Amino acid sequence: MNNIESLSKQPYKGTADIYPLDMQVREYLFGTWKKVAKKFGYEEYDAPLIEEAKLYKVKSGEELANNQLYSFTDKGGREIALRPELTPSLARMVAQKKNELTYPLRWFNIGRFYRYEKPQRGRTREFFQLNIDILGVDSINAEIELLQFILTVMEELNAPKETYEIRLSSRALLDYLFDKILKVNEEIKGDLSRAIDNYLKMEKSTFLDYIKDIGLDKKQADDLIDFLQWDIEKVKEIEEKNKGIKDLIELFEQIKKLGLSNIKFCPYIVRGLQYYTGMVFEMYDIGSQENPRSLFGGGRYDTLLEIFNEEQLPAFGLGWGDVPTIDYLSTYNLIPEQNVDIDVFLVLMDASASADVFSLAKRFRENGIKTRMQLTPSKLSKQLKYVAKLNIPWVAILGEEEIKNNTVTLKNMSKQEQYELTVEEAIERIK
């Protein structure tokens, strides 16, 4: 053999091998996303996994664009990156065909992403994410529709209502905090945003030290702490309301009117991405301590097309990762039982019968029956043991007698009964 070096059997750090039963779990989640997205009239699209690295330098924010980016130079000297998120690619695609598309766009994608992170619970270097976005709707009806979408997915996943909460605020309110309450300089807004984003994760004293270091005085710190306790009634009391703040108030009125549950106004919701311009939200597990970070989030990003020198296009969307969601489903035992999905097993005891068994398999499959066939002849008892292990409901046996009679013996594994039937009858019975 020419294996000069020893090869590792383990996957690359922060990635996972998905064996068939685990794949069923992922497919259950992806299938639910897809089914609900289609019920909401959203269309599936896809973008490349490789993009020019500079696409992320403009608006994704420091963390994503530099520290976490898998970027490299291709053999032709192009600076490229594995996408850490989809929104910049979406913006690029929309900018490219801006005048040919019919608005609003309702698009979704389920794809792979890469971030160079320290692997830990809920965080991997390779992950999948549902991206679902609506482009071309200025009003809060875009937010309502996608909040309905999220709640429908949670219902489809049988998530108990007391275990999750969507926490929502608006960048417009953050601007109001910075400019009208704290009156801070432009330079410290970034650091202050990050501090607020981490508010829940810190002890109060640590938080106070942190914002003091950033440059807030005692009065500002008190005002900030007060702001972080606001409820939506306090937002209504703001005198000079801009559109962003009015939208936030109206959104919570509509949420109430429509009876949408599990959505809470939380002024400390900020999100890390730079390009958000309005509403921002995150989903939390509130029923356990096992998933302390947000499960996923999203927001409004009305100005992202400007990076391509295009006019603004109102946009709202979210990125919903697979890893924290599967952790959440597992926390609450919401993952359906995994089974090999086969309707019937075709026994092969003698090589001379293989052509007949192959033909029977063809007949079954033509009738939509999921058929697995023994390929290496062996004893019946051994094959039945395999069938029992895999929990396959039916077994079809084609012995000399059956081939002569043009029949098949069909065995029901749970009832332990068997019948000699014509192929047509067997197909009916299995179905």
Add this chain to the structure above:
Amino acid sequence: MNNIESLSKQPYKGTADIYPLDMQVREYLFGTWKKVAKKFGYEEYDAPLIEEAKLYKVKSGEELANNQLYSFTDKGGREIALRPELTPSLARMVAQKKNELTYPLRWFNIGRFYRYEKPQRGRTREFFQLNIDILGVDSINAEIELLQFILTVMEELNAPKETYEIRLSSRALLDYLFDKILKVNEEIKGDLSRAIDNYLKMEKSTFLDYIKDIGLDKKQADDLIDFLQWDIEKVKEIEEKNKGIKDLIELFEQIKKLGLSNIKFCPYIVRGLQYYTGMVFEMYDIGSQENPRSLFGGGRYDTLLEIFNEEQLPAFGLGWGDVPTIDYLSTYNLIPEQNVDIDVFLVLMDASASADVFSLAKRFRENGIKTRMQLTPSKLSKQLKYVAKLNIPWVAILGEEEIKNNTVTLKNMSKQEQYELTVEEAIERIK
């Protein structure tokens, strides 16, 4: 705006943006693959898209491992690569759990791959591929099952029988050619394999010059040309037959017995990958000149697990790319018409009705109806124009009158009829 450099709206070279209607084409192909794979009792799995680069250095062959590999160093100094094919990852996964798995394994995956190539028809740098493999079956029944799988997919895709052909040979026969007919040295076997692999693509005189340059004398060249015309009857005449050659003969006997069509013995089929050990095949478009290269291929690779210092495990599989297949479908007009897949459109004329319309949308969706809702109030005529453009079959209107009567007006767009119905009746009618 802080866009220092101008950003390109085009995707990275050799990759493609997939807009929703194109996505339907891809989903049609992927859906067909998946449906047939499940009918054959195959289980879906997945492997990371990033692997250690050296995984490909051992057995994938020069072309893939060096010239075409997207490899780079991660921030932690690991040499990694974007996978150019799946089989080495599959071998790694199987080696990792060799003693826990129940054989035979029947696994499939549909995923993305990367090869640094000059983009051209049928070749892109980013592409998708179905990988379907059977591991643990030594006999040609593995080949039969997967050939049946391919033919079933072609039938499901409505491919006309006169437009495609599976060309099949065996590495065992190639070894026989090298060792017993030509009696060439080990060193020139690689070059000679590549020459034979390109036999069909060259003029005869070019081919003769080529093999002369490799080192074949006149007699050897004549013998090679003779060999390349062999049919399966000539293979039967070989005196000292090893298992590989016996299997090849038996395979074509079974193919005849089972009436499998569109499969031809072609001694020039070699395949580029180093790890093949037995049967190798390629699918060709034989009805047009538009897709001159093979559409896809596969083979037997019984020794691949040895690169992980594990015992051999018989294995047969194939990799079926999306790009050449979609080209082929398009050549023969086999791509179904693409339409936005929405059952009903909900009109919104007045913002004050939005809560009622949102509630109606929820009812429809709960009943499995694909529902798109107008989010920005506008004139009815404008919304109907949009519905006509998108070919949506039903429109639901909720005016003041309907809200008062607890009804909905349902409009059939093709018949241009409308009815005032209860929501239950409307749901029934749409279904």
